[in-house]
Amino acid sequence: MTAWSERSPISAAMLNPALIAAVLATAAQGYGKETEQGMPWALSFVAAPMVLHRATREALPASTRTHLAAWTGKNPVLRAGFPARAQTLAAPVKEGTRFGLAHHALVLEDDGRLRSAYRRPRGFTAPDELDQLLRKASLVGRWLAKADSPATVFALLGVAP
Numbered sequence: 201m202t203a204w205s206e207r208s209p210i211s212a213a214m215l216n217p218a219l220i221a222a223v224l225a226t227a228a229q230g231y232g233k234e235t236e237q238g239m240p241w242a243l244s245f246v247a248a249p250m251v252l253h254r255a256t257r258e259a260l261p262a263s264t265r266t267h268l269a270a271w272t273g274k275n276p277v278l279r280a281g282f283p284a285r286a287q288t289l290a291a292p293v294k295e296g297t298r299f300g301l302a303h304h305a306l307v308l309e310d311d312g313r314l315r316s317a318y319r320r321p322r323g324f325t326a327p328d329e330l331d332q333l334l335r336k337a338s339l340v341g342r343w344l345a346k347a348d349s350p351a352t353v354f355a356l357l358g359v360a361p
Contacts (some may be wrong), residue, residue: 214252215289218303219330220296221249223317225305230341234264238313239341240350241297247344249285251337256282260336262342272356283358284304289303315328 209275227247231239240246250256257277261271263284272279300306320326326334347353354361 213302215292217292217296217299219333220248220252220292221300221303222318222330223248223333224293224296224314225300225316225332225342226337227251227341227344228306228314229316230338230343231320232315232341233347234342238307238309238311238315239310239344240349241314243313243344243353244293245286245290245361246353246357246359247288247325247337248296249282249341250340251333252289257283257333257336260339261343263337264346268336268343268347268353268356279356279358285310286359289321 224247228239231237245305250260256275259271259275259278273303297306299319301308305316306360307315307317310317325331344353347356350361
């Protein structure tokens, strides 16, 4: 991982471990709402690039009724660039996961699944862009839970664990 002093201000802001931990915790929370299980850790490497990349985030469906396969078919340009984005974000996702575990926003279960331990404080209103990120993270978590398996998700998005 690049030292903080060597990171660009934009990279430091958008890829900071606390933000990624919040995105992953919210995605895991959404996943848990659908399955009553933790989110497979490997899906963190899919959820974060979907939410943090603005064009992908804006192209996400409004609900989980749209199947992931249908969405990838309608968004071939986003799907084509997804493997590179996922690979670029692998180290920040690991750093964000460690941050979330260390600060008790995430819990790693014995079977390798992530469960959210994050709760928004009462009365907390997130700034608009953060609120949008977290809403989309919840949607992505619920959406990924509806896929047959993580392997299916990886295949549809053209990535390998």
